[in-house]
Amino acid sequence: MAVRMDVTPALRCRGLRRRYGDLIAVDGVSFEIALGETYGLLGPNGAGKTTVISMVAGVLRADAGEVSVAGQPMTPRTPAVKARIGYVPQDVALYPDLSGRENLRFFARLYGLSRAEARSRVAEVLETIGLAERARDPVGEYSGGMKRRLNIGVGLLHQPRLLILDEPTVGVDPQSRNAILASVEALATGGMAVLYTTHYMEEAQRLCDRVGVIDNGRLVAEGTVRELTALVGEHDRVVLAADGDLPAAAEKLRTVAGVREVSVGAGRLELLCGDGRAALPEILACLASAGVAVRSVELREPDLEAVFLHLTGKSLRD
Template sequence: MAEVVLRCEGLRKAYGTVVAIDDLGIEITEGETYGLLGPNGAGKTTAISMIVGILARDAGSVTIDGQPHDVHRTATKRLIGYVPQELALYPDLTGRENLHFFGRLHGLSGRELRRRGDEVLDVVGLSDRAGQRVRTYSGGMSRRLHIGVGLLNRPRLLVLDEPTVGVDPQSRNAILDNVRQLAGQGMAVLYTTHYMEEAERLCDRVGIIDSGRLRAEGTRRDLVTMLDREDEVELLADGDLAAAAQALAELAEVSAVDVREAGLRLLVAEAGPNLPQILATTGRAGVTVRSVQVREPNLESVFLHLTGKALRD
């Protein structure tokens, strides 16, 4: 089994009478990307600040690689790569000079520092721009270099707080590919985003936080199952639609069939594995299917159900 890299239990933080985080507990294993999603004001930033050790908690515990972790423990902080939302780069230094500066803060020097800087530049795809000042970089390039700073110390846990904000689609895809590769190499990743499609594409598990509490957690399939909703299948078709609808309604997996002007609409439990039977049934009823569209419940549906808000609210 994969080792647990981050374990949080019973985290709590209050500011006077306002409770920002209440009994938060999560685990992330090596090679896993965990998405922490929540509307603005949900407590994500407070949670991350306690996890990385820049904000003292009122209660609860955090361990990194099995070691107790808090604001005073330097040894465990060295196991974390933290990439905050706000860029923390020196625009008048080159990309390589930025990495060397931050590398020295991690205790790197000499040949080791130069080698690690070059490795990181290769990972984030900036080797050919390493000698240029950061002020000449695009927003996407700056974001990639920012992630590179978080990788210098070869962290066991990489914490990325909305790393794709304000970048172009090409750079965004490059960042997501980088994160996927890092997780594939065994790094544990804690990822927050305001883009639901990123969570769908990248995260092995997702935790949904609202008003300081973890409302739900699991894989995409786990969370979608909570809604107890079926997949919607639309068939663009020609022929005896009424006969096809009658035949499809007799299938155990189909809970509803509507005849539309240009085809059929079905509600189906687990549409994917049942599509062959659905298509075969419509064919036997004398209907020719020209296209199929499946709409599954998604993380956005779950998020709205649990919080009553869109992710970007």
């Protein structure tokens, strides 16, 4: 894990707000990222992560609030500030008829690199993302994982101070996902500030120095993983796959000693308990008396999933 060192944050967001018609997509979001720090925005789909990212990257204008990059105010019309940011959108944003090298060269030139600089950086990035041997092939012929790697590569071309990654592992096979996570870790170690959005709790725990938990457009908590898990009081999480009247069973479970919170999902129950192992026999007995058939039981140590459940009353996958 990298350590915050610079006094001027690589990114500072203050009171960001964005509305789409009647829907408030982002409501007063504020956070900072230091150089060398990886900051995760953790939240379910539709929580407002991509809208925050789009405002930070200058793609969207904020209705209210401000963004500054390395102390410089950022708006969609400030090219010099934009040049400090590497942006990797959630979709694979590449031109399929062009080769990998042509895609990289196009964006390198767009980011102001000279012809010679572009040639050199493109070669370096191709090596970094492991696509040097396929550089001449049209991107349309790449696998999903290769496209994802190239998608990230575009964001690295101009050696930005801040790299924004919007759910870069969505739809990626486990091997490619691991490679992507490893490369993000390496970038942060190299001193780059990283803003990383995900709804995968494991990724946030592995990569992020600090995590902001976002739900319904609002940042509901922020801190290191340790600080956040402390919020739920070091509680265990019991996940049960079950059949039957689960909402009724949840009501009964709330009366069981040691059970703090219960949430109901599709064919499953999630419980926060002070001591999961101790409470498990009584939980199972309660479910049996409620006529619920339990198919599997999983006991988990405190994690960000539990934090999210604790803070929002719902699962990250809801």
